[in-house]
Amino acid sequence: MATLTLTGNALDNAIKLVSDKCAYVTLEAIESSSVRHATCIVTATGPIEFTVKSNADYTVYSTSLTAPEPVTGISASHLKYGQTAVLTLSGDPQISSIKVSSDKCTGMVLDATSSAATRTARCTVTGTGDMKLTVTNTSGGTTFYTQTVSVPEPQVTLVTSLGTVVMELNPTAAPITVKNFLAYVNQSPSFYNGTLFHRVISGFMAQGGGFTTGMNQKPKVPTGITLESQNGLLNVRGSVAMAREGPATGSPETDATRNSATYQFFVNLVNNAFLNYASSSNPGYAVFGKVISGMDVIDLMAAQPTATKNGYSDVPVTDITITSATQTQ
The missing domain is CATH 2.60.40 (Immunoglobulin-like)
Incomplete structure (x- = not known):
């Protein structure tokens, strides 16, 4: 008006x-x-x-x-997959009836007008790569401004008692698995803080996220996530996959065992082709990311002596503890 x-x-x-x-x-x-x-x-x-x-x-x-144009620029902060991005609109956004939308950001909320020269909006990032932001009138019939920003692939940094490991996740190939993993990482405090790499087998893999000192298991989750082992990602050296329950010896795979992954994960120390999807009766394990820094730390884990503790085999004699897990990108 x-x-x-x-x-x-x-x-x-x-x-x-x-x-x-x-x-x-x-x-x-x-x-x-x-x-x-x-x-x-x-x-x-x-x-x-x-x-x-x-x-x-x-x-x-x-x-x-x-x-004047209601918006002449948009700057984005906290642009992390699965988290709340803050968009700052510059130009003349205070006196105009506008709407902001995006192809990879849902739940858009535009802050109330104020006397400031800028206006902010918030939304939950749901994709990576190029994200298009569009400013229109409230009916959506007139477009005032468009801009593309880049959302990086999510990264999680694990600080362990042996060193730091950085993992890059792939939500495009494994959206269910990545969302699940990040939900545990981003708890406050992180679910993984204080957990162990509790099963380490040289020439095979290092598994963690499910036990604390003394081989005390974290509370079990009654329902696991849908297995995404047919996503094109392979269990090669440095890849990160979700651990899950296997069938009892001599028993076939069932939906309950296929979809039993919750919070435990593992890093492949070598190419483990037998862990890839082969058939519905041999569905393998879902890879959802890769180690991009700190693979030497994973190798160091594999060099530690192991023993049987509380009935669990291949447990490092000296605890390998995750002191912090943080989504850093």
Whole structure:
């Protein structure tokens, strides 16, 4: 809604006001012989023509005013997959009725207007790569501004008693698994803080996330996640996969065993092709990421002596503890 102030002589005369880009023009009551106000709904940006006419339709005055673009730039912070991004809109966003949408960010909330020169919006990031942001009028019929920002692949940093490991996750190939893993990482405090790499087999893999000192198992989760082992990611050296329950010896795989992964994960020390999907009766294990830094730390884990503790085999004699797990990207 624009407010227009008309000045000049004899504004108490019978006049009318028209415009090419301002609809529902309303002349207010006469205030004096030299001042009168009007209102209208701005329907476009850029130059807007206003014409004052007499009742006999003679043009007595015309002018052009400029409606600024409501948004001229968007900066994004906390742009992490699965988390809440903060978008800062610059330009003239405070006085305009606008809506912000995105192809990879859901639950968009636009903050209330204020006296500041910028305005913020928040949404939950649901994809990686190029994310398109679009500013429109509230009906979505007019687009004011578009911008593309890049969302990086999520990364999780594990600080362990033997060193730091950085894992890059692949939510495109394994969306269910990545969402599940990050939900544990991003608990406050992280679910993985204080857990162990409790099963380490040289020439095979290092498994963690399920036990604390003394081989005390974390509380079991009644329902696991859907197995995503047919996603094209392979159990090669450095890949990160979800651990799950296997069938009893001599028994076939069932939906209960296939979809039993919860919070335990493992890092492949070598190429373990036999862990890949082969068939519905041999569905393998779902890879959802890879180690991009600290594979030497995983190798160091494999060099530690192991023993049987509390009935569990291949347990490092000296605890290998995850002191912190953080989504760092």
